[in-house]
Amino acid sequence: MKVTKLISTILISVLLLSATTITGQELSPVVKAKYKTIEANYLAGLKSDNEGLRISCAYYLGEMKSEKAVVDLLKIISDNDCYAAQIVAALSLIKIDNEQSLYMVKRTALFNDFVSISKMSEKFYLSHLLKKYLKQHPEKGADLSYINF
Numbered sequence: 001m002k003v004t005k006l007i008s009t010i011l012i013s014v015l016l017l018s019a020t021t022i023t024g025q026e027l028s029p030v031v032k033a034k035y036k037t038i039e040a041n042y043l044a045g046l047k048s049d050n051e052g053l054r055i056s057c058a059y060y061l062g063e064m065k066s067e068k069a070v071v072d073l074l075k076i077i078s079d080n081d082c083y084a085a086q087i088v089a090a091l092s093l094i095k096i097d098n099e100q101s102l103y104m105v106k107r108t109a110l111f112n113d114f115v116s117i118s119k120m121s122e123k124f125y126l127s128h129l130l131k132k133y134l135k136q137h138p139e140k141g142a143d144l145s146y147i148n149f
Helices: 002-020 029-046 051-064 067-079 083-096 099-111 115-136
Strands: none
Touching (some): 029 067, 051 083, 083 099
16 A cells, blocks of 8 residues: 555656656746746745745745745744744755845854754755856866765
């Protein structure tokens, strides 16, 4: 029973991933409208009192690379009491890859009072810098393959 659930979950994930990674094609207006609706719902979810909903919405907004979510994610990373929400907000801000969001994750890594949040933010930021460096210098990839965050 568990094996079939696992296999079906993997198959569905692969199908969804392959369907969403079609590159070089412009999205149709219907799909763009759906993305806008989904983004608006996730943004509304960030303002919810339910901590799990906020964390989930923060994660998916990072996956969507939503520029509209940056301000709300900055509030979560700086004002929230839940460390899980702050870590997910830091991850989403790194994925959005905007100058303001990267600065906040760097500041969180340096100055957050909670060690776990600080260390995770540092790992996110350093992995972002490594990815950026390897994109500019692909020949250095073999030399830096030993780095683990």
